[in-house]
Amino acid sequence: MKFICEKDKILKALNSVVKAVASKTTMPVLEGILIQTNEKEIKFTTYDLEIGIEYVMEATIEEQGNTVVNAIMFSEIIRKLPDSEIKIELNENNLLVIECEGSLYKLATMNPDEFPELPTITVENSITIEQNLLKNMIRKTIFAVSIEENRPIFTGCLFQTIGNKLNVVAVDGFRLAWNSTNINETSNNFSAVIPGKTLNEVNKIILDSFDPIRIGVSKNQALFEMDNCKIVTRLLDGEFLNYTNVIPEKWETRIRINKNNLQDCFERISLISASSTEKEKKYPVKILIDIGKITISCTNQTGDAKEQLYVSTEGKNLEVGFNPKYFLDALKVIEDEEIYVDFGSNISPCVIRPIDEGEYTYMILPIRLKD
Amino acid sequence: MKFICEKDKILKALNSVVKAVASKTTMPVLEGILIQTNEKEIKFTTYDLEIGIEYVMEATIEEQGNTVVNAIMFSEIIRKLPDSEIKIELNENNLLVIECEGSLYKLATMNPDEFPELPTITVENSITIEQNLLKNMIRKTIFAVSIEENRPIFTGCLFQTIGNKLNVVAVDGFRLAWNSTNINETSNNFSAVIPGKTLNEVNKIILDSFDPIRIGVSKNQALFEMDNCKIVTRLLDGEFLNYTNVIPEKWETRIRINKNNLQDCFERISLISASSTEKEKKYPVKILIDIGKITISCTNQTGDAKEQLYVSTEGKNLEVGFNPKYFLDALKVIEDEEIYVDFGSNISPCVIRPIDEGEYTYMILPIRLKD
Numbered sequence A, B: 001m002k003f004i005c006e007k008d009k010i011l012k013a014l015n016s017v018v019k020a021v022a023s024k025t026t027m028p029v030l031e032g033i034l035i036q037t038n039e040k041e042i043k044f045t046t047y048d049l050e051i052g053i054e055y056v057m058e059a060t061i062e063e064q065g066n067t068v069v070n071a072i073m074f075s076e077i078i079r080k081l082p083d084s085e086i087k088i089e090l091n092e093n094n095l096l097v098i099e100c101e102g103s104l105y106k107l108a109t110m111n112p113d114e115f116p117e118l119p120t121i122t123v124e125n126s127i128t129i130e131q132n133l134l135k136n137m138i139r140k141t142i143f144a145v146s147i148e149e150n151r152p153i154f155t156g157c158l159f160q161t162i163g164n165k166l167n168v169v170a171v172d173g174f175r176l177a178w179n180s181t182n183i184n185e186t187s188n189n190f191s192a193v194i195p196g197k198t199l200n201e202v203n204k205i206i207l208d209s210f211d212p213i214r215i216g217v218s219k220n221q222a223l224f225e226m227d228n229c230k231i232v233t234r235l236l237d238g239e240f241l242n243y244t245n246v247i248p249e250k251w252e253t254r255i256r257i258n259k260n261n262l263q264d265c266f267e268r269i270s271l272i273s274a275s276s277t278e279k280e281k282k283y284p285v286k287i288l289i290d291i292g293k294i295t296i297s298c299t300n301q302t303g304d305a306k307e308q309l310y311v312s313t314e315g316k317n318l319e320v321g322f323n324p325k326y327f328l329d330a331l332k333v334i335e336d337e338e339i340y341v342d343f344g345s346n347i348s349p350c351v352i353r354p355i356d357e358g359e360y361t362y363m364i365l366p367i368r369l370k371d
Helices: A007-020 A071-080 A131-139 A196-205 A259-273 A324-333 B007-020 B071-080 B131-139 B196-205 B259-273 B324-333
Strands: A002-006 A032-037 A041-047 A051-058 A060-063 A066-070 A085-090 A095-100 A103-110 A125-130 A156-162 A165-171 A175-182 A191-195 A212-217 A221-225 A229-234 A253-258 A285-290 A293-299 A303-310 A312-315 A318-322 A338-343 A350-354 A360-364 B002-006 B032-037 B041-047 B051-058 B060-063 B066-070 B085-090 B095-100 B103-110 B125-130 B156-162 B165-171 B175-182 B191-195 B212-217 B221-225 B229-234 B253-258 B285-290 B293-299 B303-310 B312-315 B318-322 B338-343 B350-354 B360-364
Touching (some): A007 A051, A007 A085, A007 A196, A051 A196, A071 A103, A071 B259, A131 A175, A156 A196, A175 A324, A191 A229, A196 A229, A259 A293, A259 A303, A259 B071, A324 A350, B002 B007, B007 B196, B032 B071, B131 B175, B131 B196, B131 B212, B259 B293, B324 B350, B324 B360
Antiparallel strands (some): A002 A060, A002 A085, A032 A041, A032 A066, A066 A103, A095 A103, A125 A212, A165 A175, A175 A360, A303 B103, B032 B041, B032 B066, B051 B229, B156 B191, B175 B360, B221 B229, B253 B338
């Protein structure tokens, strides 16, 4: 194997594929990148047995071949080489020789036959959206996936198409984040729960651009396909929550509030609420809604906090308890200036919605206040 | 106690004093900030029994008093308040009440009488230099202080004045960093070894500005004095190295080289040299100097690395081994474009000096190469 390529091009490829490199594995080959060439392209593959990434780039191939090289070492050396042409060759001792200007590196390689094959996916349904749109949908939901492994299905985000709408939903038993967007093409409706870990990596690879990404699903796998790069992942098995049913249709109390002001209040008050050394981790803040005013307060052994904001209110007065972290998580990802926060009773969930955009719905369960 | 101040002003004060707040202490009062007022100023004091910081700021004092409040909690709340006027008051229940727009916080306080007094220093000698100059001198030496506690004297930097020169020196048994600068005033010559930990904190507090800082020393203490802020620290006890004696006066081999090119080479080659999983941590790189050329190489079980640079050389050819980290540490802080690297034999130290500036000298001991 022997090829010549530009540093920036190969670095871009490596930056993508290293996201699926296994760490702490008993199979050292999974810490490697599989490099394969045909007569005009190089294919880089990584696979940690959950996520697999393939990246194809053009290069001047002087001799075809395959090898596996340690991913971190190889990509770090490439990253630090000068911005110049790089010659890469597998020599007769099975060392990968990297040459660039005055630098010459030889890295131990592994047997490419030991590298596991990526699952082949027969895509049954697919949609194509802009990468920035997918990035935004992941960002607005992924923080709400469950970190508890006892119900694995909730450690992923549901991707569901209904007609020409794509819904992405995450839920962890305490709150639910739901983002939806219109898609141009009509596909057969599908539902697939993609592991949160995969989406985190996908999010790092996709660009904040209008470039398209195709999301394809089969029974057990999903596929993300971009220009040069393909990501495959297993799907999570099980029954997801029927999310449309759990979101209250009516409110008893509604506030309309500046998003940043509310976020600032919760950030300050979290300093007190999170400082509790008591066992009860979910130390609630109390939200009191009176006509034209919302008061958020918290008391523990560290001190007392009280925040007052003048806002527009509708409906009944209310006193209700919440974990401020759950508010903050959502407020941080909402870009809109103003939001509605809708409440039912002090034991029913509250729902946050940006005013100008019907695409995002976030629901939090309250915490019962001790008196 | 009751005062009114602007958020940005008090935040600046707190950002400085939090640097000497104790963490993991058995004396909770040391996790606090002592707040004292007179008729027109507030004094904030922190002291971890090694470093003490005092910061004085003007404010509208409505009622004098003293208290101690948890440093992290207090400064984080202040940081997150709106940019506005803040009213702070110690109430009748000994809670520190912080009011700013719609926010109201009450924090538990501690007894100010329990806060230990900062040592009083009778400055015997002092010099005044620009803060950016001191920042630069610390930056160029501090990485070479010893992290081994068995010879405490080398865990600090020597500050020594000789005539109108200030020398700052750090040494850890493997390398030595020495920066000197001219000072305008003449003082009595003094020598003081200031703990590295103190200098790290001083470095975070001082500005990259031409504002003056006074460095004063007594027998056991040093004092850094700026506009509003005073830092006191104990000195390290013991005999420092006679640094001028250990730096070779002559070289047998000299190279003149572009600093960035050499740094890039060492950064790449460190990837291989640091990847060794063998016990011998100080895996050396081999430096080979031939007429007009320097070759740096390293071989271990991960792979082979070889870097060649065409440079201007003088004197004998040489093969010598070094820990590349020690080169990198110095190259990272040198701003000059070109440097001299001077060698003696393969068992004598090498000396790095910027070409245009005689103020910085860095010496590294070689590692014996195994053949």
